[in-house]
Amino acid sequence: MSYQAPLREMRFVLHELFDAAAHCERLGNGLDRELIDGVLEEAAAFAAGEIAPLNRNSDEQGCQLVDGAVTTPKGFAEAYRQYVDNGWASMTGPLEYGGQGFPQLVSFAFHEMLMSASLSFRVYSGLTEGAVLALHKHGSETLRQAYLEKMVSGRWSGTMCLTEPQAGTDLALLRTRAEPQADGSYKVTGSKIFISGGEQDLSENIIHLVLARLPDAPAGVKGISLLLVPKFIAAADGTPGARNALSCGALEHKMGIKGASTCVMNFDGATGWLIGEANQGLACMFTMMNDARFQVGLQGVGIAEAAFQGALRYARERLQSRGLSGVQAADKPADPIIVHPDVRRMLLTQKTLVEGCRMLAAYTARQLDLEHGAASPEARKAAGRRAALLIPIVKAFCTDMGQEVASLGVQVYGGHGYIREWGMEQLMRDSRITQLYEGTNGIQALDYIRRKLLFDGGAELSALQAEFSALCETQLPRPVLAQMASLVQARLGEWRELSTEVIAACQRDAQEIGATSVDFLQYSAYVLLAGFWLQAAARAQDALDAGTQEVAFYQAKLDCAAFYLRRVLPRASGHREALLGGAQCLMAMPEESFAF
Amino acid sequence: MSYQAPLREMRFVLHELFDAAAHCERLGNGLDRELIDGVLEEAAAFAAGEIAPLNRNSDEQGCQLVDGAVTTPKGFAEAYRQYVDNGWASMTGPLEYGGQGFPQLVSFAFHEMLMSASLSFRVYSGLTEGAVLALHKHGSETLRQAYLEKMVSGRWSGTMCLTEPQAGTDLALLRTRAEPQADGSYKVTGSKIFISGGEQDLSENIIHLVLARLPDAPAGVKGISLLLVPKFIAAADGTPGARNALSCGALEHKMGIKGASTCVMNFDGATGWLIGEANQGLACMFTMMNDARFQVGLQGVGIAEAAFQGALRYARERLQSRGLSGVQAADKPADPIIVHPDVRRMLLTQKTLVEGCRMLAAYTARQLDLEHGAASPEARKAAGRRAALLIPIVKAFCTDMGQEVASLGVQVYGGHGYIREWGMEQLMRDSRITQLYEGTNGIQALDYIRRKLLFDGGAELSALQAEFSALCETQLPRPVLAQMASLVQARLGEWRELSTEVIAACQRDAQEIGATSVDFLQYSAYVLLAGFWLQAAARAQDALDAGTQEVAFYQAKLDCAAFYLRRVLPRASGHREALLGGAQCLMAMPEESFAF
Incomplete structure (x- = not known):
């Protein structure tokens, strides 16, 4: 493609x-x-x-694994x-x-x-x-000197070794051990699964960041440490030195992203060094978690854009049937399928989700930058709170959307979408992993409710809602935008009420956290995207008012905003009603009654 | 699995x-x-x-193709x-x-x-x-005698050869030719694609039903004839006789159903015989279309059931994290994930969609039987109308649901869902074809609105709605069921109003047919399933009232009905609002503005 x-x-x-x-x-x-x-x-x-x-x-x-090499x-x-x-x-x-x-x-x-x-x-x-x-934030000066420059350049690569067969979402269960040695290093022993890039033929060295337990570690997540375990131990002259006692035991057979090696990694007393303090491994991982989850959300956007491009190209070329209101391309044996309202519905759903998610991702990227680089500590903290609130939404919603947009791409192609050579079904298969790794989307939704919403009683969310409310106020007086702005304003009011109800329900009954989480995240995302589409429409109208030469480009932004608000945003209503259905109907049925 | x-x-x-x-x-x-x-x-x-x-x-x-054999x-x-x-x-x-x-x-x-x-x-x-x-309905006595018994037994198999590269949804564009011969047979020449079972090593003979044009055929769909073109021409003694001039040119590389051969079939002056009248091919195909579309809808149910079983088994075995309201399985290192509300939400969504779609399929199967076998012509006609109304819903909704339930199956497994050995991702890949073949689900929705709803001004749909309304009336007085019945009754009223609005909109503007079709079909299906769940709950309560021994089984029906109505049915609201968004926002943007 x-x-x-x-x-x-x-x-x-x-x-x-x-x-x-x-x-x-x-x-x-x-x-x-x-x-x-x-x-x-x-x-x-x-x-x-x-x-x-x-x-x-x-x-x-x-990827192929032969004699330990991928x-x-x-x-x-x-x-x-x-x-x-x-x-x-x-x-x-x-x-x-x-x-x-x-x-x-x-x-x-x-x-x-x-x-x-x-x-x-x-x-x-x-x-x-x-x-x-x-490594930059938590590594010792020695480790940083030995490894960082090579990793930054890409000549050496990095991995995250978290998951074990019995420990996925629940890292408290992990068993990999790290035994301290006299020289301050550790011997790491254990088996990790689902390690992306655990072994490959791209980089000169592979630096594994491994979660493991020290011998005296407390049980559970408070006893997890992070270690740097290189494939080759950096030599004093900066070259990859001695081969470490670790190996790729197998490659997983996956639904998609088949070009990415997904490895079982075996550590057999491999030499490693602590990153950060002992038993503080999870805190160290959290440093990269926002970034990693942001990146996975972005994968949803990337796949979706590719799927939209493929579908649009096909919809303009493929001739099949005549338009519902009559012949559109009289010189051709049939009309291009983009004349059909339902094909346009699919394409516009793709387009407005892709662009909506890109706006959400960009907004979040900006907060991530300010979290680290804003001038004042207050500004850095504020940006950090905003980014933390949005990261689970970016990760879960953009990847759910990526899967939907990829599936719509297949659908626009009809039967050809199912054929490998056209590339559309690959996008569906590749994107499906993004809803699973870096914390499943269900886990993201729990994070959103538990660690973000309940943590501050909804304060940060209120601040975000207020920002978009202010945008609505500025746009209400503009004739072209008044209707859109009032629609978004109404949803923001609904969202505020719903947030209050969700918080109250979760405080009343802990089961409501998991019972409302996914629907509330989805609801939030659809309304957020409505806010971003209003912002896009406002900027487009600014440009049109200023006499831009790119009339078609900016008019398309207004058209897309109108489509999104009328035809995609209504999904929020379904999620709202569903979550108000509550936890009781989820928990009532005994486990044994699920199947007869 | x-x-x-x-x-x-x-x-x-x-x-x-x-x-x-x-x-x-x-x-x-x-x-x-x-x-x-x-x-x-x-x-x-x-x-x-x-x-x-x-x-x-x-x-x-x-499947493998070697020297023309699969x-x-x-x-x-x-x-x-x-x-x-x-x-x-x-x-x-x-x-x-x-x-x-x-x-x-x-x-x-x-x-x-x-x-x-x-x-x-x-x-x-x-x-x-x-x-x-x-063949049974339209074939000549000679053809039926020669082929039917073998095909009924399964020793000989059948195919449908419709699609050509340029003619998928739009059969008017097909080019395969059938030239009449002196002996009453035809020479069929052309290339067909996406032919399931076009060549295989299962049956002794393969009987292709091929759509083609006679030399004097009018243009478009009124010039299409149906021909029987066997791989081996039946000999007088009932054995497969002379090899016909047709061959499998290639196998498609597909996303799934890889065990089913999907063939490019080349007919090179192959001998065939008309089934039915010349130029009446589409009418003959319609005979099997209801059946074929019903079967594809059922594929959605079958895949979904398999995915639900896999997910349920895993959710009961997989230990990960503790329940939100505290430890549930103190003797284990973690709780089985079925204790988590969000996992239950996924499982119950699967279960209530599978069982809901099974009830819809069974109801429709009954109508198909009565269409052919009811005692009076009036009863046969009435059942035929009902079946015709429901078939596009069965095909489109049950397959969309099949894909969703399969995807939920992957999600319940977390990262393991993405690994081929677990079998869950295969179900997703296998089911994806069902939304495409036998008419894409978008085409089903057009059929639902155009040929079913607009055709009789909504009369048959009204009759169906009235049937469920009557059910609600009978259940309203029962304490356990009153709330459910009134909820379903309210939706039925909303559905009636919406039907009237959709019909009016489509009569006003032909583009509304395609603009409302998919959302209206989905809306209809969710409300229909609500009706079936009420019926299931009513029968379950009957059994409980009668002092059944299977209390858990029937109580589960009541629990599932409550879950469906509270947590799945709300999706109907989103579809309703979306379709009321209308056609204008779909058609406004010029084709050139879809990408910059």
Whole structure:
């Protein structure tokens, strides 16, 4: 499938909605609008020209494990070399270790492009960035000196080794052991599963971040430590040194992302070093969790964009039947299927979900940047609260949406959507993992209610709602936008009431936390996207009022906003009613009565 | 994955909801309750013991095409032999050609079991049954004598050759030609795609029903004829005779149902014979269309049942985290995940959708039986109208639901759901075709609005709504059921109003047909299922009132009905609001503005 980065859309989001240049000036990273646009154009060429062409074959070929070595699909190793040599790997890395320090508000666009081009390819580098974050923040000076620069450059890669067969969502159950040695190192022993990029032929070295228990560790999650366990132990001269006692025992056979190696990793007394304090492993992991979950949410957007592009292309080319109101293309044997209202419904659902989620992701990226780089501690804290509130929504909603948009892509193709060569079904298979890893979407919803909403009694959510309410107030007086603004304002009022009810219900009965979580997250996301669509419509109307030359582009934003509010936002009503159905009807039936 | 037919559930639907024995007596086919239950028990043993074990391997192995011959997965040929030898193939066939004449209200349960066990395996025999219907009704005496008995027995199989590369939904565009010969036969030339079972190693002969154009045919769908084109031309002694000039040119590479061969079939002047009149091919196809679409809807139910069983088993075994209201299984390292409200939400959504769709399918099966076998012409016509109204809902809703339930199955398994060995992701891939073939679900929705609702101004739909209204009236006075009945009654009133609005909108603007179709079908289905759940709850309460020994079984029906009404039915609100959003916001944006 061919892919073209939606550069105009991305510039709209970056500059016209979120003023990326001013954001960069505030962060003091020296990026201006011209530089940003130049980088994104090069990024688009790299993603479309070098990565996208590898994707279809990577699915057919997959990864092979022979004698402990993993071969990635044809072209991945060469593309990864380019990715490193041209500096793409170091885009977000810290400056003092050779990184380029790009803010997320800019880098997210490049990462989305990579994910559209090949989710499998992106999986390898995405995890390295997370490992860099954890090591940079919590690692000892010695470890950072030995490993960070290589990881930032991408020449060495990183993994996250969390899951064990009996411990997935529930890390309290993990068993991997780390025994302290006289020299301050540890011997790590245990088996980890679902390790993305655990073994591969792309990077010179692989640095595993492993959760394990020290001998005297308390039970449960308070007894988990994080260790750095390299495939090759860094030598004094900076080369990969001695081979460590760890190996890839097997590759998983998966539904999709077959180009990404998913490994069983066996640690047999492998040498490792603590990152952070003993028994503080989970806290260290939390450092990268926001970033990792943001990245997975973005995978939903990337896949969805690719699926939308494929469906749109097909809908404009495929001739089948005549329009309901009469012949549209008299010179052809049938009309292109984009004339049919139901095909347009599918395409516009794709388009408004993709763009809505991209706005949500960009807004969240901006908060992540400010959390680390805002001038005052108060501003950093405020941004951190906002990002924490939004991260589970970005992760869960953007990936649920990614799956839906990919499935709509298959549907637009009809029977051809089911055929591998067309590439649409691969997007469905690839995207399905995003609803599962980095915490299933059910876990995200629990996090949203429990750690975000109940934690502060809904204060941060109220602040977010107030921001969008203020936007509605400014748009109500504008004739073109009044109807949209009042519709969004009404939903915001409904959302506020619903939040109060949900909080009260959860405080009354702990089961309500899990009974309302998924529907409340979905409800919240649909209303949030309505807010972003109003914002997009407002900026579009600004441009039209100012006499823009790009009338069609901005008019499309108004049309899409109208479609979203009329035809997609109503789903919020279903989620609201469902969650008000409460916990009792979920918990009443005894386990034994589920099947007869 | 192991599978066990839900026999108790099926008996509830067959006997307690739809009185299958009385139905059979009315049809005069000599089946009583004991015989029905005996057959279903044997059927369950066959599906679970012989077919289900083949399914996982069939996905990995797929079909192979070598020198024009197709090899099906290991075990399929032997299982098919048993399927024929033990008389399963002939269950629904007409008595005069050696069939057993089972009504659909009974056979659907067996077919659902087969689909749960292996959709790929079922695809081969399902199409033969459709071909038998068309040949039986429209074929000449000569053709029927030569082919029907063999096809009814399953020793010879049937296919439907409709689609061509340029003609899928739009059969007006098809190009395959049939040239009349002096002896009354035709030479058929053309290429067909997506032909399920077009070539295989299961049956001794393959009888293709091919849509083609005669030389003098009018353009469009009024110039399409149906021809019987056998792989081997039946010899006078009843054996497969001379090899015909047709061949399998390629197998498609698909997302799923990899055990079912999906063939490109090339007809190179192959000998064939008209079925029915020249240029009446579409009318002949319509004979089997209701049956074929019903069967595909049932595939959704079958896959969903398998996914539910897998998810339930895992949810009871998998230990992970503690319940929200405290420890549930103190003797274990963690609680089984079925204690978590959100996991229960997923399981109950699966269960109530599966059982709801099964009730809908059984109700429709009964109408299909009466359409052909009721005593009076009026009763046959009435049943035909009812079946015609429901078929697009069965096809589209049960398959959409099948995909959702399969996806929920993956979600319950967490990361393991993505791993092929667990079998859950295969169900998602296998089920995805059901939303596409036999007319995409978008086409079903158009059929529902255009040919069913607008055709009679909503009269048949009103009659159906009145039936459920009457049920509500009878249940309102019963304390346990009053709340449910009033909730369903309210929805029925809303549905009536919405139907009137939809009809008016479609008459005003043809684009509204396609703009409202999918949402209105979904809305209708959710309310219909609410009616069936009320019916199930009423029968369950009858049994409880009568002092049944199976208290847990019937109480579960009441619990499930309550869950469905409170937590699933609310989706109808979202569909209602969305379709009221109208066509204008779908059609406003010019095609060129979909991407920049």
